[in-house]
Amino acid sequence: MELTEAILFTITTAATPLLLAAIGELVVERSGVLNLGVEGMIVMGAVVAFVATELSGSVYLGAFSGVLAGCALALLFAFMTLTLVTNQVATGLALTILGLGVSGMIGENFVGQPGIKMDTITIPVLSSIPLIGKLLFDQDLIFYISIFSVFGVSWFLFRTRAGLKLRAIGDSHGSAHALGITVIRTRYLAVLFGGACAGLAGAQLSLVYTPQWVENMSAGRGWIALALVVFASWRPLRVLAGAYLFGAVTIGQLHAQALGFGIPSQFLSALPYLATIVVLVIISRNKRLTLMNTPASLGQSFVPDR
Amino acid sequence: MKNALLTLTAAAVLSLAAGAAQAATKICFVYVGSKTDGGWTQAHDIGRQELQNHFGDKIETPYLENVAEGPDAERAIERFARSGCELVFTTSFGFMDPTLKVAKKFPKVKFEHATGYKTAENVTSYNSRFYQGRYIQGQIAGKMSEAGVAGYIASFPIPEVVQGINAFLLGAQSVNPDFEIKVVWVNSWFDAGKEADAAKALIDQGVDILTQHTDSTAPIQVAAERGIKAFGQASDMIDAGPETQLTAIVDTWGAYYIKRTEALMDGTWKTQSTWDGLADGILQMAPYTNMPDDVKQMAMETEAKVAKGELHPFTGPITKQDGTEWLKANEVADDGTLLGMNFYVAGVDDQLPQ
Known part of the structure; x- marks a missing residue:
């Protein structure tokens, strides 16, 4: 029992940054914008959160600074793609490269320094439920936010008027504009939300996952988050399932190795990615269902014609 | 730009031919990680700093960080070889084949590859036990x-x-x-x-x-x-x-880097394959x-x-x-x-x- 609990705990730590970054990107894509700069925003969030924590001594101030850093990069992206109408794919890629470079520069003097780890917040009573109690109710703040954001985003997108407008923009920005919905402003806000989530995901990396800063510490998690959004066919609850499935396979393969199963480790390391591909194939077989959820204006620039 | 490169290369070749380098000798380093990674690459960079301090103005020690193993490595190493480096240290196992490839194209430049097992006329391998x-x-x-x-x-x-x-x-x-x-x-x-x-x-x-x-x-x-x-x-x-x-x-590479640079300067550099350990202080x-x-x-x-x-x-x-x-x-x-x-x-x- 103790081992199961320990494994599950490790899985939540591994899944949280993926979940946060993916849920942010989901909102961005639902509004019809494709931001490939998730990796760059995560890594900026990580470095700024770490440096701010070191300088101020407060992990919460640090995490908040990480969120702001993610927003700052997102704002740059929004200005480029929405106001200056640059190509979204190219700008997103540039954002990633920029984030990786700038973060290395900011963090240069902080590499390898032992950081401060964010404490867990224990919720009384609930945390004493056997097995899941500690897992769900004795975690750090960022974990709670990640879970809350899934349900929050789900509620926002499918139960509120503003969410309906956002989806309308993502499906047909021309029609939405004709109806008098403010396309550009909504997209700005969506992109900023995506940046905040990615920044927080980065803060989780440098304050909870491994409390330290090393260059390039996002190690491709931004790309996995992007894949997760497609994997989840733009549905928040499926992002939750996908992130945890991915985390489980990642951690599971390490345990399988430590147990000494005779499976080649290279295969095990590739397993999470193989699982993603398999699910993608299964999902995309049902064309109608896929089309129904895909934002039709995804990745297209919008210039109001009058 | 191109002219400048050509002149640089020419100067490097000339100074080699003359046997005595007037300008600072360029000893170059290719790193797989960041020089402040707290581990492997940092150890090499400390070695590089010791080398620089030992020779002072007589040498320059440019370095490239975060060079991925594979095709990128070949480009990075070749860039160094072209820019007038006389001795290039490539400090990761995965740089072995790229180093040998570049070394073939630049027979006058000397290369040292860490932790590999292949050598050539102008490629030495060095390792620690x-x-x-x-x-x-x-x-x-x-x-x-x-x-x-x-x-x-x-x-x-x-x-x-x-x-x-x-x-x-x-x-x-x-x-x-x-x-x-x-x-x-x-x-x-x-x-x-x-x-x-x-x-x-x-x-x-x-x-x-x-x-x-x-x-x-x-x-x-x-x-x-x-x-x-x-x-x-x-x-x-x-x-x-x-x-x-x-x-x-x-890992304390400094002494080795100093030894090899000395060998290069007095013309006794020869290809070899060293594997030192606790006894040698590496x-x-x-x-x-x-x-x-x-x-x-x-x-x-x-x-x-x-x-x-x-x-x-x-x-x-x-x-x-x-x-x-x-x-x-x-x-x-x-x-x-x-x-x-x-x-x-x-x-x-x-x-x-x-």
């Missing part, structure tokens, strides 16, 4: 571990890493014959998150000592959090776990901390014996994992076998990825 340090760590683990099981976070199944695993286990078994190790391959040299996950998985499965052949300090941090002991890798990682690190293998052990005095005593004695050549970690009788005999009693492994090591010794609870 890390396994000596691993053997000492194994002995400490054998004494310190109550569970009798250590966790080993490994990067890639190359001979250097396999040597380390075997040496660690042999060291541990020399004090506790039933000692076992669990190996987890993360297939990366540097991924803090993955290394931390591997450390957690190993600890969850009951190991009470961790050692790593990856470069970040994340495993030591996890060990500290969970209250077990661990060993540092490539650099002294005591800052990451003041009450956790038992000792660390510290490998040092970080202070023995967080252990009882008798264990410390034992570790220091072993270190002295290995350095003097009285004790070789790979001395028979040693059986391979598959049960066949590898070394007879008192037989010592030859360097060739060690450099190409692709098998486990008996007692490793893992199947070697091939």
Whole structure:
């Protein structure tokens, strides 16, 4: 029992940054914008959160600074793609490269320094439920936010008027504009939300996952988050399932190795990615269902014609 | 720009032909990681700084960080060769073939590749006998571990890493014959998150000592959090776990870099293949901390014996994992076998990825 609990705990730590970054990107894509700069925003969030924590001594101030850093990069992206109408794919890629470079520069003097780890917040009573109690109710703040954001985003997108407008923009920005919905402003806000989530995901990396800063510490998690959004066919609850499935396979393969199963480790390391591909194939077989959820204006620039 | 490059190259060739370099000699370094990674690359960069301080104005030591192994490496090395570097150190196993390729195109430039096994007319290979340090760590683990099981976070199944695993286990078994190790391959040299996950998985499965052949300090941090002991890798990682690190293998490349640069300057540079260890100071052990005095005593004695050549970690009788005999009693492994090591010794609870 103790081992199961320990494994599950490790899985939540591994899944949280993926979940946060993916849920942010989901909102961005639902509004019809494709931001490939998730990796760059995560890594900026990580470095700024770490440096701010070191300088101020407060992990919460640090995490908040990480969120702001993610927003700052997102704002740059929004200005480029929405106001200056640059190509979204190219700008997103540039954002990633920029984030990786700038973060290395900011963090240069902080590499390898032992950081401060964010404490867990224990919720009384609930945390004493056997097995899941500690897992769900004795975690750090960022974990709670990640879970809350899934349900929050789900509620926002499918139960509120503003969410309906956002989806309308993502499906047909021309029609939405004709109806008098403010396309550009909504997209700005969506992109900023995506940046905040990615920044927080980065803060989780440098304050909870491994409390330290090393260059390039996002190690491709931004790309996995992007894949997760497609994997989840733009549905928040499926992002939750996908992130945890991915985390489980990642951690599971390490345990399988430590147990000494005779499976080649290279295969095990590739397993999470193989699982993603398999699910993608299964999902995309049902064309109608896929089309129904895909934002039709995804990745297209919008210039109001009058 | 092109003209400037041409002039630079021409100048380099001329100065070589003249035999005495008037301008500063360029000694260049290609790194796989960041120079402040706290581990492998940082150790090389400290060596580079020692080299620079030793020669002062007489040399320049440009370096490139975060060069990926593979095609990118070839471009980076070639860029250095073109820009007038006279001696290029390429400091990762995966740079071996790219180094040889570039060396063929630039026969006048000298190259030194770390931890590989191929050489050429103008390519030297240099390496450190890390396994000596691993053997000492194994002995400490054998004494310190109550569970009798250590966790080993490994990067890639190359001979250097396999040597380390075997040496660690042999060291541990020399004090506790039933000692076992669990190996987890993360297939990366540097991924803090993955290394931390591997450390957690190993600890969850009951190991009470961790050692790593990856470069970040994340495993030591996890060990500290969970209250077990661990060993540092490539650099002294005591800052990451003041009450956790038992000792660390510290790579000290500076003396070697100075020696080779001197050879280049006085024209005695020749291709060779060096494999130095504790005796030559290229490998040092970080202070023995967080252990009882008798264990410390034992570790220091072993270190002295290995350095003097009285004790070789790979001395028979040693059986391979598959049960066949590898070394007879008192037989010592030859360097060739060690450099190409692709098998486990008996007692490793893992199947070697091939």
